[in-house]
Amino acid sequence: MDVPWVPLVGFVGTSLVALLVLWPREGNGERLLKKWGIAEPNQQQVEEGVRYLKRRRLLYPWLYGALWLLPQWGNNTTQLLVVVLTGTLLAELIALRPRRDARREATLTRRGLFDIASGWVVLLYAVIAICSAVYLGLHQRWDLLGWLALSVVAVAVITWAAVARPATGDGVVDKVLRTRSVHVSAGLGAAVAVAVTLEPRAGFVGLLLWIGMANTKPDPAKITP
Template identity: 50%
Template sequence: MRVLLDMVIAAGVGLLLLMALWPTQSTGRRLLKSWRVQDPTPAQIDDAIRYLKRRRVLYPVLYAVLTLVPLVSGQGIGSLAAIVLAGTLLAELIATQLHRGGTQRVASLTPRGLFDIANQYVLIAYAVIVVIGLVVLVVDLRIGQIPALVVSVGAVTLVMWAAVARPADGDETVDRALRTRSVHVSAGLGAAVVGALAGGGFVFAGLLAWIAMSNTNYVAKKIFW
């Protein structure tokens, strides 16, 4: 009975976030402008809306499923926050693998590296936060939480790999901007997960890192298409 209640609560939180964050034309326009797509066209805005929808519709299901995972499940606000962070990161990972029907993916003719689409300081900061989190868990003898840290790092790594490796999808300018956003947002979510696992003041630091990384921009120096 308790498990079912936890699933309902988590799914309810996901539904609330889905309704509150449901993408609109203004949301898509604002997202593109924040990632330096000037004067986005209606088609570009549609690409941005589709990008957000593919992630957010997964929230209720993933949050509910994660209540069954011992690494993040439990009782209290802390556990619910961990489920939301982990579920949001997992939604980002799954959504990066989805392809918009009716479009043709185009492979890059120029080799693309992670530092070509992402801010190096975001990547370095994330790596430092992971190391600090690992040290805190080891020093505090909370070895049982290290697998959760490893899983979160693996998810972030997979999102970054997908952002680099996947072929272009849809509008080239929008695809490049959203590719960068995926890397930065996943790194920020990963940092927040590390902070939640470390506990104490690290929780607040992780949330600040999430906000900072998710709003740090980058303009690629190479032309890939």
């Protein structure tokens, strides 16, 4: 396969410039935590929020660049969703290994998925993924069914990692960011399912699902220490 190196370098370079402009700072971390229910985050909490954002945004330029090395498939919306879902997956896997200087907080009870995530978000994703799989199977679209299956595996791994990764830092922030990871991955997974099933007609619908599910706030009782 001939690789268009000049467009590839230009594309990655543009992504890196965008990354520098959008690089998470304290203001971004503070807004993230306020949006997710922490009214007045302190400095340590803000640092945790910034670190969470950095893990994700640092990966995106390289993942976008990787698209140039793969066969073209789907539309731009579908490829965007897959890149962001992959970045979320890698960030959660990285978080499974806590920093050496991190202060760990043990929990007295075993943490479950619905201790941090909205049942409606998880259920809606499951329904959408199942309906998409049935539709693609009935129409014998095995190639798209394969992409759907990969996205389901990615969402499952992200969800498991968000629940199982070691607790570090502030307990309230830890719960909030776990919840956000589950909701964002479910929203991305639902958007991918819609996009591969009804593309290109439903790309916008998939984006709305992603935004709505990813921004579903946690139950305040679930983040209270």
